Amino acid sequence: MSWGFLRDLLSGVNKYSTGIGRIWIAVVFIFRLLVYIAAAENIWKYEHDEFECNIKQPGCENVCFDHFFPVSHIRLWALQLIMVSTPSLLVVFHVAYRENREKHHNQKLYKSPGELDGGLLCTYLISLILKTGFEIVFLVLFYKLYNGFKVPRLVKCDIRPCPNTVDCYISKPTEKMIFLYFLLATSCLCIVLNLSELSYLVFKYSIKCYLKRHIKKRQ
Amino acid sequence: MSWSFLTRLLEEIHNHSTFVGKIWLSVLIVFRIVLTAVGGESIYYDEQSKFVCNTEQPGCENVCYDAFAPLSHVRFWVFQIILVATPSVMYLGYAIHKIARMVEHSDTDRRIRSKSFPMRWKQHRGLEEAEEDHEEDPMMYPEIELESERENKEQQAPAKAKHDGRRRIREDGLMKIYVLQLLARTTFEICFLVGQYFLYGFEVSPIFVCSRKPCPHKVDCFISRPTEKTIFLLIMYGVSCMCLLLNVWEMLHLGFGTIRDTLNNKRKELEDSGTYNYPFTWNTPSAPPGYNIAVKPEQMQYTELSNAKMAYKQNKANIAQEQQYGSNEENIPADLENLQREIKVAQERLDLAILAYNNQNNPGSSRGKKSKAGSNKSSASSKSGDGKNSVWI
Secondary structure, three states: OOOHHHHHHHHHHHHOOOHHHHHHHHHHHHHHHHHHHHHHHHHOOOOOOOOEEOOOOOOHHHHHHHHHOOOOHHHHHHHHHHHHHOHHHHHHHHHHHHHHHHHHHOOOOOOOOOOOOOHHHHHHHHHHHHHHHHHHHHHHHHHHHHOOOOOOOEEEEOOOOOOOOEEEEOOOHHHHHHHHHHHHHHHHHHHHHHHHHHHHHHHHHHHHHHHHHHHHHHO | OOOHHHHHHHHHHHOOOOHHHHHHHHHHHHHHHHHHHHHHHHHOOOOOOOOEEOOOOOOHHHHHHHHHOOOOHHHHHHHHHHHHHHHHHHHHHHHHHHHHHHHHHHHHHHHHHHHHHHHHHHHHOOHHHHHHHHHHHHHHHHHHHHHHHHHHHHHHHHHHOOOOOHHHHHHOOOHHHHHHHHHHHHHHHHHHHHHHHHHHOOOOOOEEEEOOOOOOOOEEEEOOOHHHHHHHHHHHHHHHHHHHHHHHHHHHHHHHHHHHHHHHHHHHHHHHHHHOOHHHHOOOOOOOOOHHHHHOOOOOOOOHHHHHHHHHHHHHHHHHHHHHOOOOOOOOOOOHHHHHHHHHHHHHHHHHHHHHHHHHHOOOOOHHHHHHHHHHHHHOOOOOOOOOOOOOO
């Protein structure tokens, strides 16, 4: 699976971020992406093959597996990573738009196209809010779909064509639970980083505005 | 599955697209390719091995699987990505080929033009100057050769630079093909969306009832992970619609932008035609080209940009005059050095005019500049007037 492009995109984002933004990128890369590729993918690789039900009825396993795992944990994890990295692209697009405008008018319109001021600051704040929103949505989804972050060892299933209530066994439940808690912890860390960056930027620019107005009043 | 080749190709396309085209490309890469790779490989790898039918009849499962999925979702999406990216790849090939040819042509043109200069001047020289030819020729040719070498190097640099953006595409004459590839892309998207609907609908049902031979009767076959597959199917529908909307946006963006640019070009042409009227009014008594500018500084709002533009137009007009009235020996510079000196003089006069205007409007702040103005005046004093209002440019 080639994640190289995502790496390239994120390193482009690195240029236009604040300090906390860079910490966020590092956390996403090392603690989430790398862990996903190196460890988590392999745990969930044969989840369907190793899901066994105490019955010979053909089709019962398929149906029970589908009922208990409508979307697999690992797919939700991957979707979360993609959705959370995408709002940073908004900032990259905005900077590209600014450079385009400068080229188009052949004049220096901005102090520097990559500097966080005016419209770019708004875009950056919006991307932060979107990132936080996506993280929270996915965490809530995880919680709702799987009744918390626990992975049971045994599930009971009685959907057609299973003739009666059947015991089905999930493979590697403890390992999956550990990694799910790890995912929860890194998501919370990223939410905290995003919120602190948001409040820092808002605080910094409101102080700037206030000082400007104060100086103007004095003059 | 190795996607690196396709992603590298798409990066090249990135350098030859408009702004919206770049967004489309990013969406294509991030959402489509990644999602297909993430979902495709992990969800569908066991789609046949876990396709179970409620029968022991050998061969029944194979036949029923084939009836259920004549073309698997993943293969369909891969096919879709490749076909949708193909018009851009073909446009890329065409653009690179055309730009390379343009660079060659401009190089040969420049060489031909620079070689013909000394030929033209020799025709216009009188016989008296023929004796001086031998001394001046070695001066001219090395200059021209150096210039053409420099221009070669300059040309190679832009050939490797990006040819992106709506303006650049139009300048290079690639607009028609760009619009064609955009239309092809949109058509393919629509076809695939419709095809996906007719082939798969909006849902993957968990049970498939099959009664093909050799299955003895109607058999229930169970599909692995149907809910997950349904969710991915719906996500891919959404991504296709998003790409289609981006294509439509790009067409609108090109359309409005082109209309705006043609309007701006028409306005610029009308302005330009004014300066080129001078050669036709040569015989009627009228002020020389720069007089009006020097005399009415109070009425016009000057910015550095408009000054530079006017100086450029005057220089163009001057050169146009000199080239058109070639038989008039007073107007043609004897050689290249004279031409360059004339341009330098014109620029010095322009500076004087700017200073004169500034002196008029800011008498207090121009004390520091007066000494500079004085030194300028002394160098160009042979040809300038009193330096205040009536500077001949």
